[in-house]
Amino acid sequence: MNEGHAGSQAGGAVPPVVIHTRKLWPRRLVWIWVGVLFLLHHDFWWWDDPTLVFGFIPIGLAYHSAYSVVAGITWWLAIRHAWPEEIEEWASAGESETAIKGRVK
């Protein structure tokens, strides 16, 4: 498995964070999709529409409820497929090094 390196070794005290490249594309997709969701949040096409969905939910509220569900699914998928495990590994590997204090990126 190819691995890339990120982080720095300031003063030689901090080992690098190893990023698993199999996680790179899921992460890129997550952030691209988050950008799309950012744009979709601005639902100006409903801003002056008081229509009720199912007879009781204002359409703007229904849209943002659905949006919220999509955002929840997005982060659920992000946790499953793009979780930064290397950061967990980095943190766990250095638990015994609590005496070391250095610059961390």
Place this chain on the structure above:
Amino acid sequence: MTTMLAAVSYTPLYVISVYMLALIGLGLASRQFSKGTSADYFLVSRNIGPFLLLMSIFGTTMTGFALVGSTGKSYTSGIGVYGLMASWSGLIHSAVFFVVGMKLWAVGKRYGYLTQCEYFRERFQSPALGHVLFPVLILLVIPYLLVGVISAGKFIQGSTAGMFPELFPLLRPDGSPTPLHGSVPVWAGSLVVCLIVLFYVFFGGLRGAIWANTMQTLVFMVTGVIAFYLISQKLGGLAEAGRMVSESEFAKPRLAREGMLGQPDSAVGRHVSASVPALAYRAQCEELSPQPDRTPDLHHDCLVAVYFDRHLGGRALWRTILHPPQRGARAGDQGAGRVGVSDGPGRRRGAGRHHVEPRLSVHVPGHHVHQRRGDARVRPEPLQ
């Protein structure tokens, strides 16, 4: 006044009393599980399970600002508040957690940092920075804490109206009672709440706080669903409630967001900045758990459910027809209170980027009324 007193039900007072006694009981019970060490008192021996962790973090996020303030804001400004507070939170809070939160947790775990001051002091190799940051962070937290205390006091005040007319009279100059006549004043309610929190934290340590948070989170989520059902039934069902809102002069503009919200452009910045103290709390909570919290999506789901319930049924939109504001009262006075939120300038399409609508300031005894010029939204409307 006699008629008003005869109609007063003391049930809310009993419910609030039982609730507070339960919190005291939790504090005492959690003390029985103490191992008698400082690590157990402050960090629950770093062994909190995922359910308690989620409930604790979520319950801490849902302060008076979210439960009382945002509900009042939806009452006055309509459904746009959901987009401002809930769906933005769902996207931005989790994103900030991924970008900043994980790294903050990792650095804290690796180097044993427990506070933000420790991190910044070491990061910049500057003890002076730590000394400066400490009071700044404390000062920034105080308003957030006060919002919770004030909203609790306001909630108790509204719930106990008319119960203690001799002890806490609140009369207009002409001698007629105000709507809050005989209620427990905000300062007294806030003081009682502070003492109870102090009690269960002092006796139970962080375990007591987490147990209390979990109980309170479950209570407000379950009662939110019950309130949603009861209010819709009182209005004749969901469809009937929708019809009444559509036909209500006060409520109808609140079915859409145009012109009802002020300065939404800064929402992203607010959420990012609001995420930072929440992250610090999460990072500290995660010190309690052997693994980092992987529940930002569950946290978001809980948040969305609560906001949806509060903004549509709990106390906001449907309440606009159950309790439309009367002339001589602020739009939020009969709603859920107005803690930590402000109407801000109105904004209308084609009327300039930040068009500040002219307002009339009207002083009547016991009230300070802001009314927009020519705005019919504060017109009294009888319940059909």
